[in-house]
Amino acid sequence: MTTIVVPPRCDAIPEVEGDPAQVRVFVDDLLASAVNVDDLDTFARDSATLEDWSGAAADAYGRHVRAAAADADAISAAVRRVARAGEDYAEAVTDLQRRRGVLAEDRTGFHTARADLLADIRAATEADAAAVRELEDRAAALTTRRTTLVEDVDQLGRDTTAAEQAMLDAMTSYSTLEKARAAVTGGRDLADSALAKPGSPSSGGSPEEVAAWWDSLTEDEQLAVLAAHPEVVGSADGIPATVRDRANRLLLETDVDALELREERGEILPPADSDALANGRAARAALAQGAKEVDPITGEPLVPLLHLYDARAFGGDGKVAIAFGDPDTADHVSVMVPGYSSTGTSAEGNAEAAFNIYESSRFSDPRSSVASIMWIGYDAPSDWDSASVAGEGRAIDGGEALARYVDGLRASRDGSPAHLTVVGHSYGSTTTGHAASDHGLAADDIVLVGSPGAGGGVDHASDLGVGADHVWAGNNSRDPVAGLADNGWLGGHTLFGAGLGNDVGEDDFGANRFDAESTTRGEGLDPFADHTKYFDEDTEALFNIGQIVVGDYDEVLGADHKYDPWYRGPVDPEYDRDPTSRGDRAAEW
Incomplete structure (x- = not known):
C-alpha cells in the first residue's frame, strides 16, 4: 500500500x-x-x-x-x-x-x-x-x-x-x-540647499529648467522644499501638477485656518486679509464642489487639482487655477482663460465652466483622456480697476504669464506632448491673443469666445502662430461684448475707443467660426446675459469647444462669418438662425 x-x-x-x-x-x-x-x-x-x-x-x-x-x-x-x-x-x-x-x-x-x-x-x-x-x-x-x-x-x-x-x-x-x-545642528537645511541649485524657481529658472531641477532632487529634498516653501512650489511652472496641488492645498488650509481663527477671536481683519480670506474660501468651495463631480463616461469621482493659488496676488484679487484631470498625463489638455471681473472669488463659477469643458470633451472622445483647467493667473480688470477693460495693458501682461504657464504644462510632462487648446473668453481672449502673438503661445488650437478682439496687433488669425485653420471663433450674435470688436472697413466701434482688435468672427479675420448661439438668447433684462453662456451645458458653444479640445474638427458645427458690405454695417448671418440645443449628451452613453 x-x-x-x-x-x-x-x-x-x-x-x-x-x-x-x-x-x-x-x-x-x-x-x-x-x-x-x-x-x-x-x-x-x-x-x-x-x-x-x-x-x-x-x-x-x-x-x-x-x-x-x-x-x-x-x-x-x-x-x-x-x-x-x-x-x-x-x-x-x-x-x-x-x-x-x-x-x-x-x-x-x-x-x-x-x-x-x-x-x-x-x-x-x-x-x-x-x-x-x-x-x-x-x-x-x-x-x-x-x-x-x-x-x-x-x-x-x-x-x-x-x-x-x-x-x-x-x-x-x-x-x-x-x-x-x-x-x-551643523547641517544646512535641505530646502535651502535644494533651492540654491541651478534652475530652481527662486533662481529665475525657465519652466524647462524648473522641471529639470525638480527631477534632479532627491525625495527628501523635494519634501523639504514642499514643506518649507509651498508658495514657491505651488506657483512654479514646470513642476508636476500633483505636487503643485499638494503645495497649494497646504497654503490654502494654513491661510484660511489662520485668518478664520483671527476672525473667530473677534478681530476685524484689515482689507488685505479680508480679501485673502474671501479668495481662500472661494478656492476651498470650488475644490469641494469639484470633488462631487464624476467622470461622465466611467462614473469615477474626480479629484480637482489646485494648480495655482495665491490669495494675496494682484492687490488682493488673487490667483487661482483648478484642473479636472491630470495635465501631466492626459491626451488632451485645455486651459480656459476667463476675462473681465475674474478674481479669486470667482473660482467656483470658473471651475464649473472648466468641468463643463472636461465633460464635453470626454463625451466628444470617450477613448482618450482629458484635463481641463481654469486659469486666473493674470490681473483681469475688475472692481476698482474695471476701466482697464477698455485697454490692452492687462492683456499684454497677462499674455506673458499665460505663455509661461503653458510652457510649464509642456515641461512637466514625461511622456509624449499633449494636444493642448487654450480657450480665451471675453477679455481672456485678448490675453490669449497677446500670449500667442507676443510670446509664441505653445498651443495646438486657440479658441476665442465672446471676444472683443485678439489684440490691436493681430490683423489675421494667422498672426497667432498656430495656423489660421487652428484658430476658432465663437461669438454669440447677441453678445454685446463681442460687438465691441473692430468691425468692417470703417473700424466699427473703434470710433468710440472700445475695440480690442478685429472681430474674430468676421470673414476678413480668417478664423474658423463655429455655432455659439443660445436657445435663450436675448431673454431677460440683463444685456450681458448672452456673454456668459458659452460654457453652459447643452449649448452649441460648449459642444463645439469639446470637439476642438479632442481634435475632432470634422464634428465642429461651423457658422457663417460676419461680413461687411461697403454700403452698410457688418452683417451677422447667425442673427437670424434658430439656435439649437445639443440635448442630453449623457443619453448617448
Whole structure:
C-alpha cells in the first residue's frame, strides 16, 4: 500500500493593519504644521532687530528672538523628517496590504489544489503505478508551494514590524526640542540647499529648467522644499501638477485656518486679509464642489487639482487655477482663460465652466483622456480697476504669464506632448491673443469666445502662430461684448475707443467660426446675459469647444462669418438662425 503525504492546511494570513489614506492625512497635517513653524522662523528672523532701538535691551531682545527663530527652524526640520517617514510608512502599508492580498489568493489557490488532490486520492482505489506517481508529484509540489507560502507570510510579518518600527523611531527621534536641535545642528537645511541649485524657481529658472531641477532632487529634498516653501512650489511652472496641488492645498488650509481663527477671536481683519480670506474660501468651495463631480463616461469621482493659488496676488484679487484631470498625463489638455471681473472669488463659477469643458470633451472622445483647467493667473480688470477693460495693458501682461504657464504644462510632462487648446473668453481672449502673438503661445488650437478682439496687433488669425485653420471663433450674435470688436472697413466701434482688435468672427479675420448661439438668447433684462453662456451645458458653444479640445474638427458645427458690405454695417448671418440645443449628451452613453 502506497502512502501519499498531503501537506496540512495553511493558517489564516494576518491582516496588515493601517489605513494609508489616513496616514497621508496625518502627513499633510504635519506638513501644514511645518509650514506654520517655518513662517514663525522667518517672522522671528525679520524681527530680530527693530529700527531706532539699540543698547543692551535691544541686544538681549535680538538674542532671544534669534534663538526662538533657530528653535522654530529646528522644529520645522524635525516635523518635515517625521512627515517624510510618514510618507514612507504610507507607501509601505500600501505595498504590504497588496502583498497580503496576493498571499491570501495564493492560500485560497493552495487549499483548492489540496482539496482536489485529496479527492483524487480517495477516488484512486485501483490506480496504476503511473497514476500513483502523478499523485505523489502533486503532493510534493503542494508541499513546496506551502513552504514558500509560509515563508512569504513570515516575511510579510517581519516587514510589517519593520515598517511600524521605522515610523515609531522617526517619531521618537524628534520627540523633544533638544532632539530636534541636535538633529539640525551643523547641517544646512535641505530646502535651502535644494533651492540654491541651478534652475530652481527662486533662481529665475525657465519652466524647462524648473522641471529639470525638480527631477534632479532627491525625495527628501523635494519634501523639504514642499514643506518649507509651498508658495514657491505651488506657483512654479514646470513642476508636476500633483505636487503643485499638494503645495497649494497646504497654503490654502494654513491661510484660511489662520485668518478664520483671527476672525473667530473677534478681530476685524484689515482689507488685505479680508480679501485673502474671501479668495481662500472661494478656492476651498470650488475644490469641494469639484470633488462631487464624476467622470461622465466611467462614473469615477474626480479629484480637482489646485494648480495655482495665491490669495494675496494682484492687490488682493488673487490667483487661482483648478484642473479636472491630470495635465501631466492626459491626451488632451485645455486651459480656459476667463476675462473681465475674474478674481479669486470667482473660482467656483470658473471651475464649473472648466468641468463643463472636461465633460464635453470626454463625451466628444470617450477613448482618450482629458484635463481641463481654469486659469486666473493674470490681473483681469475688475472692481476698482474695471476701466482697464477698455485697454490692452492687462492683456499684454497677462499674455506673458499665460505663455509661461503653458510652457510649464509642456515641461512637466514625461511622456509624449499633449494636444493642448487654450480657450480665451471675453477679455481672456485678448490675453490669449497677446500670449500667442507676443510670446509664441505653445498651443495646438486657440479658441476665442465672446471676444472683443485678439489684440490691436493681430490683423489675421494667422498672426497667432498656430495656423489660421487652428484658430476658432465663437461669438454669440447677441453678445454685446463681442460687438465691441473692430468691425468692417470703417473700424466699427473703434470710433468710440472700445475695440480690442478685429472681430474674430468676421470673414476678413480668417478664423474658423463655429455655432455659439443660445436657445435663450436675448431673454431677460440683463444685456450681458448672452456673454456668459458659452460654457453652459447643452449649448452649441460648449459642444463645439469639446470637439476642438479632442481634435475632432470634422464634428465642429461651423457658422457663417460676419461680413461687411461697403454700403452698410457688418452683417451677422447667425442673427437670424434658430439656435439649437445639443440635448442630453449623457443619453448617448
